[in-house]
Structure formats: C-alpha cells, structure tokens
Amino acid sequence: MWYFVLNSNCLLDNSGQQIEVHSVPLAIFRLQGKLYAFQAYCPHRMGRLGVVGLLDHPYLICSLHNWKFELQTGKNLQTSDHLRTYPIRESENQIWVQLEI
Numbered sequence: 481m482w483y484f485v486l487n488s489n490c491l492l493d494n495s496g497q498q499i500e501v502h503s504v505p506l507a508i509f510r511l512q513g514k515l516y517a518f519q520a521y522c523p524h525r526m527g528r529l530g531v532v533g534l535l536d537h538p539y540l541i542c543s544l545h546n547w548k549f550e551l552q553t554g555k556n557l558q559t560s561d562h563l564r565t566y567p568i569r570e571s572e573n574q575i576w577v578q579l580e581i
C-alpha cells in the first residue's frame with residue numbers, strides 16, 4: 481500500500497531526510513531529480529542515513545565509516561549487509577512510499 485511521506489518541496493535536490501511513516505523508519509533522498517527510499521539505519525553501526533548519508537551518484541555513502549551502497553539497489557559494496565529499498569514515487573507535489581505493513 482502507498483503511504484504519504486511529505487510534500488515535494490520539503491525534499492530538495494541532492495538532499496535526504498530521516499522520516500518515520502506509520503512507525504517504519506526511512507531514509508529518503510532526491511538526487512538529480514530522482515527519489516530513493518531505504519531503511520533508515522546503516523547496517524554497520526546504525527548510522528542515521530537520512531542525516532549522515534552523502535549522495536555521490538550512483539552511490540549513497542554513510543559518512544560515519546564510509547560504507548558505500550548503490551542508490552538503485554541498496555547493494556553494499558563492502559559486505560553483504562545491503563540496504564532494504566522501498567518503492568517511492570511523486571505525484572501532484574507529494575511523495576509516497578510503498579510499505580508492507
């Protein structure tokens with residue numbers, strides 16, 4: 481089911497946010513106009529990716545210890561601790577994510 485996350489103008493290009501949607505913590509990003517949604521916490525030591533995540537297309541880098549993830553898939557380039565990704569879309573100036581809750 482799709483859930484409203486926030487208004488489009490609250491997520492500028494090349495930025496991220498830590499947000500909770502129906503008790504599901506998420507890290508969402510916009511880079512080069514494209515949206516991405518991940519689990520909120522880095523699998524290494526629980527860094528809050530929406531806060532400490534750096535965007536370097538095509539990667540998301542956790543700035544705490546520099547683990548690197550593919551933006552498109554959440555694949556971790558160092559270990560098999562990948563990020564969970566969520567479908568995300570924008571419609572009529574609103575951002576929505578698809579959650580199974």
Ligand code: FES
Pocket residue numbers: 522523524525526527542543544545546547
């Ligand atoms: S907490 Fe993210 S790399 Fe260590």
